[in-house]
Amino acid sequence: MSDPERRPGRAATERSTRQKRALAAVLDATGGFRSANELFLELRARGQNVGLTTVYNQLRALVELGEVDAVRSDDGETRYRRCETGLHHHHLTCRVCGRTVEIQGPEVEHWADEMAAEHGYVEVSHTLEIVGTCGSCAAGGRRGASRSAG
Amino acid sequence: MSDPERRPGRAATERSTRQKRALAAVLDATGGFRSANELFLELRARGQNVGLTTVYNQLRALVELGEVDAVRSDDGETRYRRCETGLHHHHLTCRVCGRTVEIQGPEVEHWADEMAAEHGYVEVSHTLEIVGTCGSCAAGGRRGASRSAG
DNA sequence: GTAATTGCAAAGGATTTGCTCTGGT
DNA sequence: ACCAGAGCAAATCCTTTGCAATTAC
Numbered sequence: 327m328s329d330p331e332r333r334p335g336r337a338a339t340e341r342s343t344r345q346k347r348a349l350a351a352v353l354d355a356t357g358g359f360r361s362a363n364e365l366f367l368e369l370r371a372r373g374q375n376v377g378l379t380t381v382y383n384q385l386r387a388l389v390e391l392g393e394v395d396a397v398r399s400d401d402g403e404t405r406y407r408r409c410e411t412g413l414h415h416h417h418l419t420c421r422v423c424g425r426t427v428e429i430q431g432p433e434v435e436h437w438a439d440e441m442a443a444e445h446g447y448v449e450v451s452h453t454l455e456i457v458g459t460c461g462s463c464a465a466g467g468r469r470g471a472s473r474s475a476g
Numbered sequence: 477m478s479d480p481e482r483r484p485g486r487a488a489t490e491r492s493t494r495q496k497r498a499l500a501a502v503l504d505a506t507g508g509f510r511s512a513n514e515l516f517l518e519l520r521a522r523g524q525n526v527g528l529t530t531v532y533n534q535l536r537a538l539v540e541l542g543e544v545d546a547v548r549s550d551d552g553e554t555r556y557r558r559c560e561t562g563l564h565h566h567h568l569t570c571r572v573c574g575r576t577v578e579i580q581g582p583e584v585e586h587w588a589d590e591m592a593a594e595h596g597y598v599e600v601s602h603t604l605e606i607v608g609t610c611g612s613c614a615a616g617g618r619r620g621a622s623r624s625a626g
Numbered sequence: 627g628t629a630a631t632t633g634c635a636a637a638g639g640a641t642t643t644g645c646t647c648t649g650g651t
Numbered sequence: 652a653c654c655a656g657a658g659c660a661a662a663t664c665c666t667t668t669g670c671a672a673t674t675a676c
Contacts, residue, residue: 486656488655491655491656493656493657495656495657526658527658527659528658529659530656530657533656533657533658
């Protein structure tokens with residue numbers, strides 16, 4: 327009995343493998359968010375054949391460990407990127423170009439906890455997403471018509 | 477050939493139908509976000525049998541028309557709610573029994589706008605969801621739900 | 627040696643599309 | 652009548668799971 331949360335066959339982070347190292351390298355090399363598939367492709371491009379399943383498994387493990395950030399994009403994909411800070415933070419995303427900025431708000435965290443406590447809620451967690459049009463996109467006169475087909 | 481954007485068989489908003497009215501009614505009745513399936517089930521509960529496909533089609537059309545807001549939740553579902561043109565409130569939801577409390581936070585609204593402005597973002601909107609375990613549920617059978625991040 | 631890990635094949639779940647029938651105007 | 656709209660069935664897309672083979676330690 328080691329970890330009651332672990333299911334057989336699913337990845338954890340106990341042993342160092344070629345695949346884990348390769349994925350970590352790609353995550354390090356890319357500053358922004360990437361979908362699991364993009365990471366998978368990038369690994370191939372680097373000559374590191376890592377199974378898509380493994381990419382997903384590792385990504386999930388990393389998210390649980392808080393080492394990677396996961397965000398759902400409008401088209402249904404989950405995009406990942408290495409966390410810049412281990413702290414809890416939120417994202418400010420541009421609805422046109424997708425540029426994302428990590429922001430922190432102690433006030434918000436506090437407010438959320440306070441509200442929850444006030445109503446007798448415990449084990450609270452929250453999600454806050456801010457979407458807007460970034461300066462460049464707003465200036466470029468580009469309409470927010472990035473909404474094309476999926 | 478009237479609307480070049482429209483594909484055959486897909487819903488628009490030209491004719492009034494029983495289904496559209498039913499969906500609109502449910503959206504009106506529920507202040508918060510609901511998944512397509514929840515709306516579908518709610519319609520059934522009301523004795524209004526509307527196909528799930530139709531719910532999806534209408535929801536999509538409404539989102540495109542800007543009458544409904546769509547947000548992706550962490551578990552992969554898209555949740556919808558009628559757009560409110562005024563100050564919106566947030567929801568504090570119990571992860572066990574689903575009890576929901578409406579809360580308002582002028583500070584948060586302000587903070588979000590401030591953050592966005594600070595980074596040069598305009599036309600900002602945000603979504604905030606707080607999830608926890610309410611008093612009753614915490615007192616009763618507790619679960620080791622480890623939902624984090626957000 | 628042995629449990630952790632990989633990754634193919636297949637399953638799953640949400641959402642969309644093909645297509646045909648229904649119904650609003 | 653005529654075409655927007657409804658909705659079943661099947662297809663898609665992203666992600667997870669079953670499980671046998673592989674590999675780190």
